[in-house]
Structure formats: structure tokens, C-alpha cells
Amino acid sequence: MSNEQALEQYDVKKYRTPDGYTSDIAIFTIISTHTEAFKPPSMDLKIMLIQRSMVDSEGRPNIEAGKWALPGGFVDPNETAFQSAIRELREETGVDHIHLEHFGVYDKPGRDPRGWIISNAHYAIVPEHQLAGRQANDDASAVELFSVKDVLELDLAFDHEGIIKDAISIIQQKLLSTTVAREFLPEHFTYSELQAVLLTVTNDSAIASDASFARKIKSLPFIQEISGQKTTRTSKKPTQLYRFVDAEVNNTIYHAKK
Amino acid sequence: MSNEQALEQYDVKKYRTPDGYTSDIAIFTIISTHTEAFKPPSMDLKIMLIQRSMVDSEGRPNIEAGKWALPGGFVDPNETAFQSAIRELREETGVDHIHLEHFGVYDKPGRDPRGWIISNAHYAIVPEHQLAGRQANDDASAVELFSVKDVLELDLAFDHEGIIKDAISIIQQKLLSTTVAREFLPEHFTYSELQAVLLTVTNDSAIASDASFARKIKSLPFIQEISGQKTTRTSKKPTQLYRFVDAEVNNTIYHAKK
DNA sequence: TAAATAGTGTCTGTCAGACAGTATTAG
DNA sequence: CTAATACTGTCTGACAGACACTATTTA
Numbered sequence: 001m002s003n004e005q006a007l008e009q010y011d012v013k014k015y016r017t018p019d020g021y022t023s024d025i026a027i028f029t030i031i032s033t034h035t036e037a038f039k040p041p042s043m044d045l046k047i048m049l050i051q052r053s054m055v056d057s058e059g060r061p062n063i064e065a066g067k068w069a070l071p072g073g074f075v076d077p078n079e080t081a082f083q084s085a086i087r088e089l090r091e092e093t094g095v096d097h098i099h100l101e102h103f104g105v106y107d108k109p110g111r112d113p114r115g116w117i118i119s120n121a122h123y124a125i126v127p128e129h130q131l132a133g134r135q136a137n138d139d140a141s142a143v144e145l146f147s148v149k150d151v152l153e154l155d156l157a158f159d160h161e162g163i164i165k166d167a168i169s170i171i172q173q174k175l176l177s178t179t180v181a182r183e184f185l186p187e188h189f190t191y192s193e194l195q196a197v198l199l200t201v202t203n204d205s206a207i208a209s210d211a212s213f214a215r216k217i218k219s220l221p222f223i224q225e226i227s228g229q230k231t232t233r234t235s236k237k238p239t240q241l242y243r244f245v246d247a248e249v250n251n252t253i254y255h256a257k258k
Numbered sequence: 259m260s261n262e263q264a265l266e267q268y269d270v271k272k273y274r275t276p277d278g279y280t281s282d283i284a285i286f287t288i289i290s291t292h293t294e295a296f297k298p299p300s301m302d303l304k305i306m307l308i309q310r311s312m313v314d315s316e317g318r319p320n321i322e323a324g325k326w327a328l329p330g331g332f333v334d335p336n337e338t339a340f341q342s343a344i345r346e347l348r349e350e351t352g353v354d355h356i357h358l359e360h361f362g363v364y365d366k367p368g369r370d371p372r373g374w375i376i377s378n379a380h381y382a383i384v385p386e387h388q389l390a391g392r393q394a395n396d397d398a399s400a401v402e403l404f405s406v407k408d409v410l411e412l413d414l415a416f417d418h419e420g421i422i423k424d425a426i427s428i429i430q431q432k433l434l435s436t437t438v439a440r441e442f443l444p445e446h447f448t449y450s451e452l453q454a455v456l457l458t459v460t461n462d463s464a465i466a467s468d469a470s471f472a473r474k475i476k477s478l479p480f481i482q483e484i485s486g487q488k489t490t491r492t493s494k495k496p497t498q499l500y501r502f503v504d505a506e507v508n509n510t511i512y513h514a515k516k
Numbered sequence: 517t518a519a520a521t522a523g524t525g526t527c528t529g530t531c532a533g534a535c536a537g538t539a540t541t542a543g
Numbered sequence: 544c545t546a547a548t549a550c551t552g553t554c555t556g557a558c559a560g561a562c563a564c565t566a567t568t569t570a
Contacts, residue, residue: 003371005319015332018279021365021376038569040521060267074273077374080365105363105378107279107338113261116335118279118376120363176510192521198512205560207512212560214523219558220512235521236568249511252434254456254465254474296542298548450548463533470533472550477531493548494541 019115023084024072024160025100026123026167027093029131029145030184030197040192040234045148045171045200047164048093048131050140052157057139063114064157070164071140072119081120089124092143099125099183103170104163111159121163123171125183172201177251179222182244188226190239191217222247277373281342282330282418283358284381284425285351287389287403288442288455298450298492303406303429303458305422306351306389308398310415315397321372322415328422329398330377339378347382350401357383357441361428362421369417379421381429383441430459435509437480440502446484448497449475480505 027048032041049068056062071092075084082102090096100122107118131145146154148168152161174180181197191214198207206212217223224245230238285306290299307326314320329350333342340360348354358380365376389403404412406426410419432438439455449472456465464470475481482503488496 003321015278016335018276020273021276061263063261075365077274078367080367081363102363105339105360107333109336109338176512178511210522216512222511237522237566239522251509251511253436253480253507253509254434254478469550495539495549497549
């Protein structure tokens with residue numbers, strides 16, 4: 001029996017269907033603070049939020065007006081939520097080709113006053129300089145970066161407080177358990193630059209200690225020394241540069257790392 | 259400005275909306291093979307699939323009839339996809355209170371011939387004995403367990419081949435990087451029983467070697483020896499029993515485990 | 517020369533994993 | 544006693560992390 005026959009008799013209206021399908025994006029960046037010559041960076045993990053306009057593009061009062069929210073929007077019928085997130089990120093901030101990952105579905109009844117609306121949440125990692133040209137568009141009256149330390153004190157739209165909480169804990173965990181830290185760094189980086197990224201989410205002594213971390217970076221299987229390449233951007237003494245290489249990282253709790 | 263005003267003017271039909279919202283469940287179980295007295299178990303990781311009926315409950319030809327598929331169904335408007343998965347698992351297999359976790363969204367246009375249908379995929383871990391009473395219901399003409407080794411050779415419905423692939427790699431990874439292995443085991447277990455579970459997804463020497471693993475289990479922070487409790491179900495020599503305890507497991511690639 | 521960052525030398529303790537040997541019990 | 548599983552004894556090498564010390568450069 002063919003699907004064609006079955007489809008002819010299929011009633012697409014048999015089940016009640018959602019009123020909307022959206023995509024939200026937690027855009028993370030790391031801002032270097034205290035940038036001076038010959039100093040290693042000190043970094044702060046930030047998340048980008050928009051402030052919802054008081055009126056929508058057609059001049060009518062907006063839902064959750066004035067509150068801070070994750071950027072996002074409705075998924076088109078010819079794309080996946082993931083593609084929609086890529087598109088919205090491009091429209092919203094003008095950045096492209098960056099690390100984007102799905103991390104959760106938010107579909108609790110009542111989460112959106114407009115109806116049964118399902119949202120897929122993603123996180124994106126955008127290097128600091130790429131957010132330079134960001135600006136508010138139709139839907140948003142402001143775009144701003146907030147340190148993850150105090151973003152939860154804002155008045156947040158919908159159920160975005162929960163989504164943001166989840167996003168922060170995901171990125172903190174991913175930074176230490178995967179190599180996403182590379183997305184925050186230039187292609188070639190020093191041990192102290194990687195260290196600064198990791199210190200935004202941990203204060204483990206093995207990472208915080210210069211001597212330990214400088215030694216450790218040489219034994220990490222997914223990081224490679226670039227022989228002969230040095231920089232003086234972080235210190236007066238020329239510093240070795242490293243790069244990430246693709247190497248599978250096995251991460252089991254039942255035995256030591258290799 | 260209040261949300262009430264904004265909602266009055268909101269047009270829920272402004273965006274095209276999905277034609278359906280479903281939940282799929284990859285139900286895993288581990289079957290002990292070669293069960294004999296005084297022998298440690300040998301285990302095989304299985305996934306439960308249903309075979310789609312030729313006709314639906316109203317006697318009409320069914321979509322993807324005859325093919326094997328993940329159990330699942332449409333999400334009700336008053337529940338989340340996760341709750342729906344719990345409900346369907348109960349209806350489908352009669353099991354409740356088991357480990358269930360979301361692992362992916364499948365929303366590629368065209369994935370379902372019936373229209374724009376979004377599916378949330380979950381995996382569930384069900385102890386062997388709980389699946390005893392399983393049976394085919396309306397929608398399914400058969401229910402069967404397949405070894406993950408050969409399940410991908412079946413004729414699978416919709417995009418379930420991709421979902422099942424993802425599910426298998428997720429559970430393999432989770433078994434080694436989290437404590438979900440406990441869900442496959444009785445409350446009290448021997449080192450060789452845990453070992454058998456882990457050997458379904460790895461052949462690492464540190465786990466495969468009896469002597470190494472028997473020693474290692476004592477130093478795992480999330481496993482506790484039950485002092486004085488022994489069993490002879492796996493050997494003639496009475497064997498120490500262990501239990502899982504809740505302990506956070508930090509899993510970073512940048513430094514050794516504790 | 518002082519100050520600051522980037523390392524290296526070295527020691528200590530821990531621990532993984534290999535291998536061999538011992539312990540316990542049913543039949 | 545044998546066979547099978549469950550351990551324990553012991554050794555080796557690696558390695559993490561601490562701490563002190565050295566190296567390199569600018570101002």
C-alpha cells in the first residue's frame with residue numbers, strides 16, 4: 001500500500017496544532033576588560049539581549065513591551081529552527097559563519113500569552129569584534145550586552161529567565177567539557193588568552209595558576225604549538241602561540257584522560 | 259502598556275503554523291544474554307521499535323505502513339513534549355517512573371509527508387523486566403527489540419533512521435560520561451554487572467579488565483560500597499554489592515578528574 | 517635596573533593499568 | 544579437587560600541581 005493512497009485520506013486537521021514555532025538565540029561574547037599593552041587579557045562573559053519595542057512594526061502595542069528578551073523570531077515553513085536561528089542571527093547582528101548550537105525546547109503551555117508557541121533555544125558564540133555594528137531593528141528598541149553575572153536581575157520577557165539560566169549553565173559546562181572555547185579566541189592564541197576565557201567560568205587552581213596552565217597547554221591533545229610563532233601582545237617576553245586542532249576528546253567518568 | 263491591550267490586537271494567524279507537534283521515544287533496554295547460575299552477565303543494548311499498522315484505527319490505509327518506527331505520537335495542547343513522551347511511554351509499554359531525556363528536535367521540511375510536523379526526540383531507559391508485558395496497540399502491528407548493532411538495517415519510517423542513529427550515539431556517550439548506567443541496573447549491583455553495561459558501548463581495556471575495574475569501582479566518587487552486603491548471583495565467591503550515590507561529576511577536558 | 521609576563525626545574529604524591537597471585541565457593 | 548569468579552599485592556610509569564627559580568623584554 002502506498003503513502004499516496006494514505007495521504008489522500010489523511011486529515012491534517014485531526015489534531016490541534018501549535019499557534020507558532022519560534023527560535024531564540026542566546027548570543028554570547030567575551031569582552032576583554034583592562035586591555036593594556038603587554039598585558040594578558042582579563043575577560044568577562046556577556047550575553048546579548050534586546051529590549052522589546054513598545055509598539056510593533058505596524059504601530060500596535062507590543063507583547064511584553066519594554067522587557068528584555070533573547071533575540072529570535074518565527075520559523076518559516078521552509079526552514080528548520082536551526083536555520084531560522086542562523087538567519088535571525090544574521091538579520092539581528094549581521095554576523096555569519098559562527099558557532100551555533102541547539103540546547104533546548106521550551107513548550108510549556110502558557111509560556112507565551114499569545115497561544116501555544118514552541119520555541120527552540122540556541123546559543124551562539126560571537127567574537128567580540130563582530131558585534132561592533134549591532135543595532136536595534138524594528139522589533140527592538142535597544143540591544144545591549146550584559147554580564148552573565150547580573151543579567152538575571154533584569155525584567156525579562158516571557159519565560160526567558162529560565163531559558164537564559166539554562167543557556168548560561170550550558171555554556172559554562174561546554175567551555176570546560178568541549179573545545180568551544182576556541183570560538184572565543186583568534187586562530188592563534190597564547191596560553192594566557194585561553195586561560196582568560198576559561199577563567200570566566202571556573203576558578204580551578206590548575207587553570208588559574210600560570211605555571212600549571214602554561215605547562216598543561218602543551219599536553220592537551222586538541223591544542224598544538226605553532227613552532228616558531230610568537231607574539232608580544234600579552235607580555236614583553238615573546239609568547240608562544242597555539243592553535244586548536246581537531247582531535248576527538250573522550251570524556252568518560254570511568255577512567256582517566258589519556 | 260499592558261499585555262492585555264497588546265493581546266486584543268494580536269493576530270494569531272499572522273504566521274503560518276506547523277501542522278503537527280509530536281514526540282518520539284527511543285526506548286533502550288539491556289538484555290542479559292547467557293544467563294546462568296554463578297555467571298556474570300553478558301549484555302546487549304537494545305532499542306524498542308514498533309511496526310506501523312497497514313491501516314489506522316479507523317480502517318484507512320496508514321502512512322508509512324509496515325515500516326519500523328520509534329513509538330511516539332502527537333503532543334496535546336495542554337502538555338509539553340516531554341510530558342507527552344512520558345504519557346506515550348506509559349500507554350505504549352505500561353512503564354512509568356523511568357529515566358527519560360530529551361535529545362533532539364527534528365523539523366526539517368519534508369521529513370513527514372503529512373505536512374509541517376515537528377518532532378521532539380527523547381530517549382528512555384527501561385530495565386529489561388519492565389518490558390515483559392509490552393504488546394502492540396492500535397497503531398502498531400508489532401513491537402520488537404532490536405540490537406543497536408543491526409537496527410539500522412531495517413526499513414524505517416519517516417526520518418527515523420537519522421533519529422535512531424542520533425539516539426544510539428547519544429546513549430553510548432551518556433553511558434560513559436554520566437551516571438545513567440545506573441538506570442540499567444538494580445539498586446544494588448556488583449562490579450561485573452556495571453562492567454557488563456559499560457561493555458555494551460566500549461571495549462576500553464581499563465573497563466574490560468576484571469582486576470582493573472574491580473579496583474576502579476572503589477575509587478569512583480559516585481559509587482559507594484554497601485558494607486557487608488554480598489551476593490552470589492554472579493559467582494560462587496560472594497561478591498561485594500555497590501550502589502550509586504548522588505555526587506557531582508565534573509567532566510572537564512582541561513584537567514584530570516579528582 | 518625594575519617590573520611584568522612567560523615560562524622551566526624539580527619534587528612529591530597519587531594513581532592508572534598490567535600482571536601475577538590469592539580467596540571463596542558449588543559441585 | 545577443579546573450575547570459575549572475585550578480588551589483592553605489587554610494580555612501573557606518568558602525571559598533576561606546588562613552588563621556586565630563570566628568561567626575556569620594555570621603559
